[in-house]
Amino acid sequence: MKNNIPLAERLRPHSLDDYIGQEHLVGKTGVIRQMIESGRINSFILWGPPGVGKTTLAKIIAEAVNSTFFTLSAVTSGVKEVREVIERCKAEANSMFSKGRPILFIDEIHRFSKSQQDSLLGAVEQGVVTLIGATTENPSFEVIRPLLSRSQVYTLRPLDKDNLDSLLSRAIKKDPILSTRKVIVKEKSALFRFSGGDARKLLNILDLIEQSTPQEQPIIIDDEVVVEKLQENPAAYDRNEELHYDIISAFIKSVRGSDPDAALYWLARMVAGGEDPEFIARRLVILAAEDIGLANPNALLLANATFDALKKIGWPEGRIILAECTVYLATSPKSNSAYKGIAEALEAVNKTGNLPVPLHLRNAPTQLMAELGYHKGYKYAHDYKNNYVAQQYLPDDLKHQQYWHPCDNPQEAKMWDRISSMRNQAKD
Numbered sequence: 300m301k302n303n304i305p306l307a308e309r310l311r312p313h314s315l316d317d318y319i320g321q322e323h324l325v326g327k328t329g330v331i332r333q334m335i336e337s338g339r340i341n342s343f344i345l346w347g348p349p350g351v352g353k354t355t356l357a358k359i360i361a362e363a364v365n366s367t368f369f370t371l372s373a374v375t376s377g378v379k380e381v382r383e384v385i386e387r388c389k390a391e392a393n394s395m396f397s398k399g400r401p402i403l404f405i406d407e408i409h410r411f412s413k414s415q416q417d418s419l420l421g422a423v424e425q426g427v428v429t430l431i432g433a434t435t436e437n438p439s440f441e442v443i444r445p446l447l448s449r450s451q452v453y454t455l456r457p458l459d460k461d462n463l464d465s466l467l468s469r470a471i472k473k474d475p476i477l478s479t480r481k482v483i484v485k486e487k488s489a490l491f492r493f494s495g496g497d498a499r500k501l502l503n504i505l506d507l508i509e510q511s512t513p514q515e516q517p518i519i520i521d522d523e524v525v526v527e528k529l530q531e532n533p534a535a536y537d538r539n540e541e542l543h544y545d546i547i548s549a550f551i552k553s554v555r556g557s558d559p560d561a562a563l564y565w566l567a568r569m570v571a572g573g574e575d576p577e578f579i580a581r582r583l584v585i586l587a588a589e590d591i592g593l594a595n596p597n598a599l600l601l602a603n604a605t606f607d608a609l610k611k612i613g614w615p616e617g618r619i620i621l622a623e624c625t626v627y628l629a630t631s632p633k634s635n636s637a638y639k640g641i642a643e644a645l646e647a648v649n650k651t652g653n654l655p656v657p658l659h660l661r662n663a664p665t666q667l668m669a670e671l672g673y674h675k676g677y678k679y680a681h682d683y684k685n686n687y688v689a690q691q692y693l694p695d696d697l698k699h700q701q702y703w704h705p706c707d708n709p710q711e712a713k714m715w716d717r718i719s720s721m722r723n724q725a726k727d
Contacts, residue, residue, distance in 0.1 A: 347455025350497030408432035409441035457496025594634035654694035
C-alpha cells in the first residue's frame with residue numbers, strides 16, 4: 300500500500316523536530332516555535348514559494364496544541380463553504396469536549412475573492428477560529444487589509460542546499476521504501492538545481508528515480524541520471540512551476556538592465572510555462588516604480604494601463620500587451636531614487652520613532668489648539684513667488700536630513716535644478 304503513496308506524503312513530518320528549513324520561524328528562538336510552546340496560537344499567514352512546508356507547518360501546529368484542524372482550499376471553496384466551516388468551528392469551540400480554539404487552514408488564500416475573505420473577518424476577530432492562511436503571492440496585494448490587520452504575515456524561504464541535503468539524507472534513511480534499497484549518491488548538483496528550493500520537487504524526483512530503478516539494482520543518484528529521468532518523464536516535473544522564482548528574477552533583472560531581448564525571452568518562458576498573466580503585470584507595475592521611477596514617470600502610467608488592459612482583453616492576446624510594456628520598460632532610462640528614498644526615510648522612522656510634528660504644520664480646528672500654537676507661523680506656499688517659501692517641514696531632530704537623492708538622468712536633473720533654484724532664491 301505504501302508504494303501507492305508519494306514519497307513527499309510518506310515523509311511528511313509530524314513534529315518540529317523533523318521539520319526541515321525555516322529556522323527563522325521554527326528554530327529555538329523562532330516566533331512559531333515560541334507560540335507552540337506557549338500554547339497560544341494567533342492568526343497568521345504563511346507566505347512563500349511552493350514546496351517549502353506551509354501546509355505541513357500548519358498541521359504540525361494543530362497537532363502540537365491539540366486543536367481541531369479544519370481545511371479549505373480557495374480553489375474549490377466558496378462563501379457557502381466558508382460559512383459552513385465557521386459554523387462547525389463554532390460548534391466545536393462550544394462543545395464540552397472542545398480541545399480549544401479550532402484552527403482553520405486555508406490553502407492558496409490569495410485565490411479567495413474579497414467577499415470570501417470578508418466572510419472570515421467576524422470569526423477571526425471574535426476568536427471563533429485561529430486562521431492560518433498559505434499563499435505563494437504577496438499578501439499585500441492579494442489579502443484584504445482588514446484581514447491582514449488581524450493576522451501576522453510570516454515569510455517562508457526556499458530551502459537552501461543544506462536543507463535539501465538534510466531532506467535527501469532523511470529520505471534515504473527513514474523512508475520505509477528507500478531505506479530498504481541500496482542508494483548511491485554520486486552527485487547532487489542537478490537534483491538540487493531542478494528542485495529549486497522546493498522540497499516536494501526534490502522528493503518527487505527521488506520517487507521517480509526509485510520507481511524506475513529495478514529492485515535488484517542499486518539506486519544511483521548523479522547529474523546524468525536526474526537529467527535523463529526528467530527528460531523521459533516530463534510530467535514528473537511540473538513545467539508550470541519550473542524555476543518560477545528564478546525566471547521572474549531573470550525577467551526583472553533583464554528589464555532593469557535595459558536588455559529588451561532578454562526581457563522578451565524570459566517573458567516568453569513565463570507565457571509558455573502557463574504563468575498567471577496578472578502576476579507578470581503586477582511585476583511590471585512594480586518595476587516601473589522601482590527601477591524606472593522618476594527618470595520616466597510615464598512608465599508607471601503605461602504599466603498600470605497594461606494591468607487594466609490585460610483584464611479587459613484576456614488571453615492569449617494579453618501577451619502582446621505584456622510584451623509592449625516589457626520592451627518600453629526595458630528601453631526606458633532608469634532610476635531607483637524613489638525606491639531608495641522611501642527606504643532611507645523608513646530607516647529614519649525606525650531609528651527615531653514618533654517624532655512630534657512641528658507646531659506650525661499642525662491644523663488648529665479648535666480654539667484650544669490655536670492657543671497652544673498649532674498652525675502658528677505656517678506660510679502658505681501659494682502666497683509666494685513660484686508657489687514656494689522656505690520653511691521647516693521635517694521634525695526638529697531631522698530638519699537638515701535629505702532622503703531623496705536624484706539619479707543621473709535628464710528628468711531628475713531638471714527636477715533637482717528647479718528645487719535647488721527655488722531654495723537658493725529663498726535664501727537671497
